[in-house]
Amino acid sequence: xxxxxxxxxxxxxxxxxxxxxxxxxxxxxxxxxxxxxxxxxxxxxxxxxxxxxxxxxxxxxxxxxxxxxxxxxxxxxxxxxxxxxxxxxxxxxxxxxxxxxxxxxxxxxxxxxxxxxxxxxxxxxxxxxxxxxxxxxxxxxxxxxxxxxxxxxxxxxxxxxxxxxxxxxxxxxxxxxxxxxxxxxxxxxxxxxxxxxxxxxxxxxxxxxxxxxxx
Numbered sequence: 001x002x003x004x005x006x007x008x009x010x011x012x013x014x015x016x017x018x019x020x021x022x023x024x025x026x027x028x029x030x031x032x033x034x035x036x037x038x039x040x041x042x043x044x045x046x047x048x049x050x051x052x053x054x055x056x057x058x059x060x061x062x063x064x065x066x067x068x069x070x071x072x073x074x075x076x077x078x079x080x081x082x083x084x085x086x087x088x089x090x091x092x093x094x095x096x097x098x099x100x101x102x103x104x105x106x107x108x109x110x111x112x113x114x115x116x117x118x119x120x121x122x123x124x125x126x127x128x129x130x131x132x133x134x135x136x137x138x139x140x141x142x143x144x145x146x147x148x149x150x151x152x153x154x155x156x157x158x159x160x161x162x163x164x165x166x167x168x169x170x171x172x173x174x175x176x177x178x179x180x181x182x183x184x185x186x187x188x189x190x191x192x193x194x195x196x197x198x199x200x201x202x203x204x205x206x207x208x209x210x211x212x213x214x215x
Contacts, residue, residue, distance in 0.1 A: 037177075064096040
């Protein structure tokens with residue numbers, strides 16, 4: 001049975017396998033980067049890959065396989081499927097399949113745009129209905145007051161939309177190699193820096209957990 005845990009809340013298995021958890025999160029991206037970089041060499045070693053198309057399509061197929069493997073290992077070794085990687089994985093499979101079947105790179109290039117827009121709209125849209133969806137994901141890791149959850153949700157919602165726009169700018173104006181390199185070596189550092197920048201807000205709005213009284 002799948003446990004409902006947030007992406008940043010470590011389970012007992014997460015604490016026992018921290019490097020495995022990190023590898024599962026960044027591994028598929030590294031496979032994507034390698035597949036595009038060494039596409040012609042991979043086709044020489046495995047001629048069947050030639051039927052997929054150019055290097056980007058080979059990289060896309062490997063990305064899809066690595067994503068599925070990552071989710072399977074996460075489920076059976078760590079005991080849960082992280083929400084965001086799971087949704088992202090579904091989009092990877094759909095858009096990756098369309099890219100290869102139609103031989104159109106646009107679908108896989110727009111995948112980050114679709115995912116980040118989906119997350120951004122969901123977070124900001126939830127606030128419009130009085131729901132801080134970020135709180136449902138991170139409430140086991142942080143205990144914030146209502147104002148804190150609202151501010152953090154707004155910031156993450158805007159940040160996801162920023163990443164969506166940034167992806168559109170990069171893939172439409174630069175080479176495939178630059179886009180893939182930025183996807184691996186640019187987006188991740190930006191996200192880490194943004195996350196660290198939220199710590200003052202989190203510390204300011206953290207509330208002490210309620211103490212259960214014995215009956």
